[in-house]
Amino acid sequence: MxxxxxxxxxxxxxxxxxxxxLRPKWPAVIALVAVSxxxxxxxxxxxxxxxxxxxLIEIGxxxxxxxxxxxxxxxxVTLLLMAGIVGxxxxxxxxxYFGDAPAGRHFWPLWMLLLTALCALFLSNDLFNWYxxxxxxxxxxxxxxxLSGKKAALDAAQRYLFTGLxxxxxxLMGVALIYKAYGVLDLTLLRELTQPTLEVWVALGLMAAxxxxxxxxxxLHFWLPAAHGSAPAPVSAILSxxxxxxxxxxxxxxxxxxxxxxxxxxxxxxxxGLGAGAIIWGSLQAFRATRLKMLVAYSTVAQLGYLALFxxxxxxxxxxxxxxxxxxxxxxxxxxxxxxMFLAAGNLQxxxxxxxxxxxxxxxxxxxxxxxxxxxxxxxIMGLPPSGGFIAKWTLLNAAIxxxxxxxxxxxxxxxxLSAAYIFRVLALSFxxxxxxxxxxxxxxxxxxxxxxxxLASIALxxxxxxxxxxxxxxxxxxxxxx
Amino acid sequence: xxxxxxxxxxGVALFVMGLCALILRSRDLQRILGLNIMGTGVxxxxxxxxxxxxxxxxPVPHAxxxxxxxxxxxxxxxxxxLSLARERRR
Amino acid sequence: MPKRIERxxxxxxxxxxxxLGVLIALAVLQPPDHEGATLGKVLEALPDSGVSNPVTxxxxxxRAFDTLLEVGVLLLTLIAVWALDLRLPGAETLPASxxxxxxxxxxxxxxxLVAGYLLWVGASAPGGAFQAGAVLxxxxxxxxxxxxxxxxAVILRWAVSVGLLVFLATALAMPFLTGGLLQYxxxxxxxxxxxxxxxxxxxxxxxxxxxxxxxxxxxxxR
Amino acid sequence: xxxxxVDGLVGLMLLWLAWQALTSADLLRAxxxxxxxxxxxxxxxxxxxxxxxxxxxxxxxxxxxxxxLLITIRRLQDQRRAGVPDERHAETD
Numbered sequence: 001m002x003x004x005x006x007x008x009x010x011x012x013x014x015x016x017x018x019x020x021x022l023r024p025k026w027p028a029v030i031a032l033v034a035v036s037x038x039x040x041x042x043x044x045x046x047x048x049x050x051x052x053x054x055x056l057i058e059i060g061x062x063x064x065x066x067x068x069x070x071x072x073x074x075x076x077v078t079l080l081l082m083a084g085i086v087g088x089x090x091x092x093x094x095x096x097y098f099g100d101a102p103a104g105r106h107f108w109p110l111w112m113l114l115l116t117a118l119c120a121l122f123l124s125n126d127l128f129n130w131y132x133x134x135x136x137x138x139x140x141x142x143x144x145x146x147l148s149g150k151k152a153a154l155d156a157a158q159r160y161l162f163t164g165l166x167x168x169x170x171x172l173m174g175v176a177l178i179y180k181a182y183g184v185l186d187l188t189l190l191r192e193l194t195q196p197t198l199e200v201w202v203a204l205g206l207m208a209a210x211x212x213x214x215x216x217x218x219x220l221h222f223w224l225p226a227a228h229g230s231a232p233a234p235v236s237a238i239l240s241x242x243x244x245x246x247x248x249x250x251x252x253x254x255x256x257x258x259x260x261x262x263x264x265x266x267x268x269x270x271x272x273g274l275g276a277g278a279i280i281w282g283s284l285q286a287f288r289a290t291r292l293k294m295l296v297a298y299s300t301v302a303q304l305g306y307l308a309l310f311x312x313x314x315x316x317x318x319x320x321x322x323x324x325x326x327x328x329x330x331x332x333x334x335x336x337x338x339x340x341m342f343l344a345a346g347n348l349q350x351x352x353x354x355x356x357x358x359x360x361x362x363x364x365x366x367x368x369x370x371x372x373x374x375x376x377x378x379x380x381i382m383g384l385p386p387s388g389g390f391i392a393k394w395t396l397l398n399a400a401i402x403x404x405x406x407x408x409x410x411x412x413x414x415x416x417x418l419s420a421a422y423i424f425r426v427l428a429l430s431f432x433x434x435x436x437x438x439x440x441x442x443x444x445x446x447x448x449x450x451x452x453x454x455x456l457a458s459i460a461l462x463x464x465x466x467x468x469x470x471x472x473x474x475x476x477x478x479x480x481x482x483x
Numbered sequence: 484x485x486x487x488x489x490x491x492x493x494g495v496a497l498f499v500m501g502l503c504a505l506i507l508r509s510r511d512l513q514r515i516l517g518l519n520i521m522g523t524g525v526x527x528x529x530x531x532x533x534x535x536x537x538x539x540x541x542p543v544p545h546a547x548x549x550x551x552x553x554x555x556x557x558x559x560x561x562x563x564x565l566s567l568a569r570e571r572r573r
Numbered sequence: 574m575p576k577r578i579e580r581x582x583x584x585x586x587x588x589x590x591x592x593l594g595v596l597i598a599l600a601v602l603q604p605p606d607h608e609g610a611t612l613g614k615v616l617e618a619l620p621d622s623g624v625s626n627p628v629t630x631x632x633x634x635x636r637a638f639d640t641l642l643e644v645g646v647l648l649l650t651l652i653a654v655w656a657l658d659l660r661l662p663g664a665e666t667l668p669a670s671x672x673x674x675x676x677x678x679x680x681x682x683x684x685x686l687v688a689g690y691l692l693w694v695g696a697s698a699p700g701g702a703f704q705a706g707a708v709l710x711x712x713x714x715x716x717x718x719x720x721x722x723x724x725x726a727v728i729l730r731w732a733v734s735v736g737l738l739v740f741l742a743t744a745l746a747m748p749f750l751t752g753g754l755l756q757y758x759x760x761x762x763x764x765x766x767x768x769x770x771x772x773x774x775x776x777x778x779x780x781x782x783x784x785x786x787x788x789x790x791x792x793x794x795r
Numbered sequence: 796x797x798x799x800x801v802d803g804l805v806g807l808m809l810l811w812l813a814w815q816a817l818t819s820a821d822l823l824r825a826x827x828x829x830x831x832x833x834x835x836x837x838x839x840x841x842x843x844x845x846x847x848x849x850x851x852x853x854x855x856x857x858x859x860x861x862x863x864l865l866i867t868i869r870r871l872q873d874q875r876r877a878g879v880p881d882e883r884h885a886e887t888d
Binding site: 484488491492494495496498499502503506507528531532539541542543545546547549550552553554556557558560561564565567568571 | 582583586587590591593594597598601602605609611612615616627628630631632635636639640643646647649650653654657658659660701703781784785787
């Protein structure tokens with residue numbers, strides 16, 4: 001059964017993409033079916049995981065090192081669930097957003113291929129297979145950014161493309177060095193093999209650099225705000241919620257299975273320092289942003305910093321496990337909250353015909369559902385109870401306090417305050433003096449788009465109210481740092 | 484140093500040259516050439532890892548490079564189309 | 574950025590890149606730490622793979638999942654280029670000349686023949702779907718230059734997707750036959766691989782040709 | 796000895812051609828250099844015992860990529876000559 005559940009996650013969106021190329025009718029329905037199947041597959045895997053624990057699936061029946069294997073454990077299944085859960089509202093939203101516009105015709109197959117790439121990436125356990133999924137992921141992401149056809153979006157897409165390809169090639173060079181040294185690509189096998197030698201350090205450095213560029217860790221985030229800010233709203237949501245997490249997931253797997261135990265502490269400190277830099281810098285930029293979508297995009301830069309804080313915390317023995325739990329929960333909660341914020345921002349932009357913060361107030365009052373969705377998403381981003389973001393940050397904070405990492409505690413608290421500052425800039429729009437009558441210049445916003453943003457935001461909230469099942473799931477087969 | 488090592492070093496040099504061009508050149512087309520040459524450098528390191536030991540060569544790196552070449556041409560086609568589109572909206 | 578830093582940028586970048594290159598070069602020159610673990614397995618499993626060319630065996634059997642996704646990358650690129658909506662002028666053909674048309678009459682069938690040969694021989698010697706597809710695309714482009722390439726939109730859409738469709742259908746059919754994803758029954762593996770490769774060759778040729786033309790079929794012409 | 800001579804020549808030519816392709820200000824010349832570079836890479840693959848890769852490199856890496864680069868240069872020139880921005884892409888939304 002495990003085979004079918006996991007196959008479903010990859011095959012359903014891939015088949016949908018081909019069908020959409022062949023016969024572009026009822027695209028939203030086909031996409032919705034595919035996303036539902038991904039979700040079904042992920043839920044099926046979760047139940048199998050509960051019943052019989054983590055396992056490997058050997059594609060082609062060869063097994064490593066000859067063939068490629070999929071790895072089913074708590075981390076994989078949690079992230080697959082994330083893809084399915086975020087995919088649902090985004091698909092509904094996109095149907096209302098694109099309508100019959102020509103750009104929409106291409107959105108659907110590209111989105112399905114992106115989802116295929118993401119699911120294959122989360123399942124994979126093979127260094128070269130990851131390269132292929134990474135390319136599929138970034139190329140589809142870049143193509144989605146171009147859909148608005150505007151000059152700014154095309155320029156951002158070009159930068160995104162070059163940066164992404166650059167990152168892939170750095171990663172591939174690292175893979176080449178590893179293969180040269182050990183003749184193996186499977187991560188589980190490599191875990192037993194890698195030694196702290198020069199070639200392993202160089203390879204790891206290259207792979208990490210490539211993946212950090214792709215996951216936009218400060219100061220390698222330079223491509224992100226323009227790309228995420230100028231893409232069509234459903235695309236921004238997909239990029240911020242899901243795509244950046246793909247590269248980070250690989251980094252996380254490498255951290256657990258490829259990095260030899262003799263890793264100098266300085267490396268994780270540097271990564272943590274970059275994370276702290278991201279939190280402070282990204283938040284300040286978000287606070288200074290004049291456009292709503294840029295504000296949300298810079299918020300992503302800041303939030304990605306929390307992911308990097310995990311690395312120094314992971315080496316603190318038992319607190320490392322706590323930190324990992326917090327991290328994965330953070331990834332999930334951020335995906336829902338940030339996705340919801342981008343969708344809501346897209347509604348405001350749609351209705352107003354622009355997204356200049358200074359003159360959005362009338363529109364904000366005209367779209368209470370979207371504002372409410374933005375607010376709930378914001379609560380989770382700030383890390384206030386009872387949201388998923390609260391559970392995630394609380395867990396990370398616990399790990400930091402428990403392991404005596406007071407610097408990280410301070411960074412997280414300051415980051416929370418700063419995020420509150422920029423999110424309240426947006427929420428204040430609702431409470432502005434009612435003097436100006438709402439002038440809606442843009443096209444009408446579909447009701448389904450408004451409710452889709454609220455749906456996603458509510459999931460972020462639900463993650464906080466009902467955290468235990470999720471936490472149980474992701475603790476199955478938790479990866480361990482080599483000691 | 485063997486012939487294989489020599490080619491591996493050529494590959495590294497190509498990687499470095501392509502990388503510099505990608506960062507320093509301003510025109511799209513030159514940067515795309517840079518990416519392609521950088522990729523060729525990586526492929527060369529991969530292929531030399533196959534010829535490493537013994538009489539029989541390992542086919543896995545060859546398959547990886549074949550895949551890589553196809554991915555590279557796809558990315559190149561897309562990048563070129565994108566630069567045309569950008570030029571049009573200028 | 575201050576002017577002075579900007580002026581030094583090329584030197585700084587080059588210096589950094591060269592330093593990186595030296596590190597990679599040192600790593601590359603380290604002797605390998607293995608006796609070809611994968612290579613041994615490849616040679617051991619080759620008789621069961623359905624083909625005798627080890628590279629084809631890796632691409633379409635041992636690591637076929639990579640190749641499946643790679644065909645996906647090709648199709649993705651085509652959709653991406655179509656989405657850019659370049660609005661290129663209608664036809665980019667060469668003026669008709671008797672020399673060119675006679676060249677075409679000779680080279681057209683020849684290229685199809687070469688492509689078919691490459692596809693067939695890929696099972697046992699260098700060659701395979703990607704090489705065959707590229708050669709076939711060359712032929713299609715020649716036709717296009719002569720103004721003779723007008724496939725109906727529906728056929729072109731099927732041609733670009735049939736490779737992925739057949740590959741995926743095969744992958745999904747295998748669990749019923751052998752119980753494993755993309756796990757061929759050893760006796761018939763060669764036939765399944767040939768089936769996938771044939772479909773893939775058609776798609777690769779169609780996609781590469783369409784990437785070159787860069788205009789979605791069925792789009793209004795300028 | 797003769798082998799070293801051939802391989803040394805191929806390797807150094809590769810570096811020289813890559814340098815030319817990357818530094819030439821004339822784009823057409825750069826692309827021409829790149830195509831020759833691709834063909835030489837194919838030779839390098841055969842020297843390294845990878846004939847499958849060599850065929851693919853010659854057909855795709857040099858041939859197809861080269862053709863794509865050339866047609867793009869031509870299309871860029873055409874577009875510049877036409878010079879009229881497309882109304883349908885005027886900034887909306």
